[in-house]
Amino acid sequence: MSDETNKNMSKEALWGGGRSPFGVTYGKMMMWFFLVSDALTFGGLLVAYGFSRASSTEPWPIAEQVFRALPGLDGEYPLIYVALMTFILIISSVTMVLAVEAGHRNDRTSVLKWMGLTIIGGAFFLGSQAWEWSHFIHGGGGGFLLEHPVTVEGDDGITYQMQAGDVVYMDHHFGHLMEQHLNGNAQVVLEAGHGHVSLTDHSDHGHVVELHELTINKYVAGETHVEGFKMYELWESRSDSYTFGANLEESEYAQQQAFSDFFFFITGFHGFHVFSGVVINIIIFFMVLKGVMDKRGHYEMVEKVGLYWHFVDLVWVFVFTFFYLI
């Protein structure tokens, strides 16, 4: 092979042995091996999630029922927000691969343009995730635990035997005011009589929110609404225990804690990867801007940070499927 002697490359770049085992630089190969180990970490987390879910004797929340809000809108949009986040990350991966392609043509302006857009995409994803976390922590209105068993008929015509300790959910307008009332906010007054339950918010010009319906089986099956007389029976049967949103100790979404814990850990760990990816992208962006890559004669640093960025996208594809879809 005479070709290998034609290249004027330093021995260091060629791993000191005169040739490169994989036809790549040391740095790029080590990036690949780092990504393999990082992928094993995420694989381990998702497998642990599968293990917990398979072991669980309690019903597991349906992600479609949990994640269905959009910022600023009142209706229900199952999975739309997560789909939007996925799309943002895919597009930022595309701008990154375009930056790498421009680097191979030593086109500094294009590299800067595409890397800039990648950074913006990453920032958008992080912002979306912050909103998603905030919404998850505050919850969809919360619920109360039943003191004693109640038999109710839902709006689907089916009769449900509710047990003591089962959670009955409030709608989010009523629920969030109820939370304030329970937290001792004297401005929010609860009025409950026969056939009438309402909360009056005196800090908001005496805004009145009436209780129109309660929901059972909200997150574990197709939710069922209960209205009218049976709703008041459920309301009267409530215990002193309420549940609002989720944290590391309690969760309105499920009777077990594993679902919320895995949500926080897996999306949190992924979000931290996105954050560090954005930071590294910014550093490389300024190196390109200062002309460091032109001095080196190649843009391999962009390629290496690109590998990391695509990896972040790759992980999200799996999180999206196993956490949100299945």
Next chain:
Amino acid sequence: MERDDLIVNDSYALNAHHDDAHGKILRKKIYFVTILLSLITAVEVAMGVMFKRGDTFTWTAIKWTFVALTLVKAGYIVMSFMHLGDEQKNLRNAVVAPYVLFILYLTYIALTEGFANMAIDNLMH
């Protein structure tokens, strides 16, 4: 056996330069993958919203479809966006083979044990 550890032509990473004409071809491929990935995601979301979850055969089939579509997406990201498909075969194998082997084993063992745990818990209650 053909040796693929030798540096021939432009196979070395730092030599991976190309001209404008070749760049155009590459960009076309990138846009194709973009549309494909977006379409698959849209289909997945539509299926997730349209079909009811449960222990039905339909939902089980859909779950396996999700897994298959995810692997297609992952394949395009790794082989096309991360250029692993353009690297030498030995690098490709060194990255993919141990990972696939290990994760398949781990998934199998964890799910088997998980379902067994649930069955035992159910028996005891």
